Amino acid sequence: MAKKTVRNEDNDISLIGDKLGFEGKEAYNLLRTNILYAVKRKERSARVIGVTSSVHGEGKSLTSINLAHSIAESGRKVLLIECDMRLPTLRKKLGQKKFAGLSNLLAGVDEEGEVLRQNVGAQGLDVIFAGKAPPNPSELLASHAFSRLIEKVENYYSFIILDLPPVCEVSDALIVSKLTDGMIMVVRQDYSRSTDLDYAMRQLEYVDAKVLGFVYNGAESKTKRYKYKYRYGKGYSSKS
Numbered sequence: 001m002a003k004k005t006v007r008n009e010d011n012d013i014s015l016i017g018d019k020l021g022f023e024g025k026e027a028y029n030l031l032r033t034n035i036l037y038a039v040k041r042k043e044r045s046a047r048v049i050g051v052t053s054s055v056h057g058e059g060k061s062l063t064s065i066n067l068a069h070s071i072a073e074s075g076r077k078v079l080l081i082e083c084d085m086r087l088p089t090l091r092k093k094l095g096q097k098k099f100a101g102l103s104n105l106l107a108g109v110d111e112e113g114e115v116l117r118q119n120v121g122a123q124g125l126d127v128i129f130a131g132k133a134p135p136n137p138s139e140l141l142a143s144h145a146f147s148r149l150i151e152k153v154e155n156y157y158s159f160i161i162l163d164l165p166p167v168c169e170v171s172d173a174l175i176v177s178k179l180t181d182g183m184i185m186v187v188r189q190d191y192s193r194s195t196d197l198d199y200a201m202r203q204l205e206y207v208d209a210k211v212l213g214f215v216y217n218g219a220e221s222k223t224k225r226y227k228y229k230y231r232y233g234k235g236y237s238s239k240s
């Protein structure tokens, strides 16, 4: 199916956190609840969730922020890490100024304290933005520096949400999946092709990634009163 024109990012701010309407908020709260059940609590360590999709523009970043926001609102400490260093959008979505981020930290240019933004848009929601576009994003995510970062921050948070690049376009999400407790696949209605999703699912299977479920983004509800409908579950079939 042909791709829809992606909505202008200037509108993003109205789709995030407190700006979301009741129905949208409820959908993300439901996603939060499902994840709380799907991934067991670990002692003294955060649950690490990767958010990916087949292709870009399906709503990974939007889902990552709103999920992180919903978790923070439930009183848990959450760290959102923008791992898509090729197409970073979180800073703009969250209306933040430019500053150093993950790439600067992994390249050894900046320290954690300099890249960690605290209480962004909600109490208990900390963010590490992508930072300056690096020449080698895949290498940075595959580096020991990245796995050491996750190991370290795991001690301070209940949840770590990784906003990852899309599976069909680069290998980053597959590499990083090893560090997660599970992955969420975002599928945007009338956007990606089923062959892309098939390919992405096979790639995730090859690396033994645990796919927790799917977020069906942008679906029309039956009543058409709201435009968010997030379906969550393991119901993927390559024939569907």
Ligand SMILES: Nc1ncnc2c1ncn2[C@@H]1O[C@H](COP(=O)(O)OP(=O)(O)O)[C@@H](O)[C@H]1O
Binding pocket: 006, 007, 008, 009, 011, 012, 015, 053, 055, 056, 057, 058, 059, 060, 061, 062, 063, 089, 217, 218, 219, 227, 228
């Ligand atoms: N459910 C939705 N309703 C309206 N706009 C959406 C929805 N999901 C995503 N978008 C818009 O589509 C664009 C791409 O979303 P984004 O989360 O940045 O995708 P990704 O991170 O997967 O590349 C953004 O401008 C975002 O605001």
Ligand SMILES: [Mg+2]
Binding pocket: 060, 061, 062, 084, 087, 089, 163
């Ligand atoms: Mg994104």
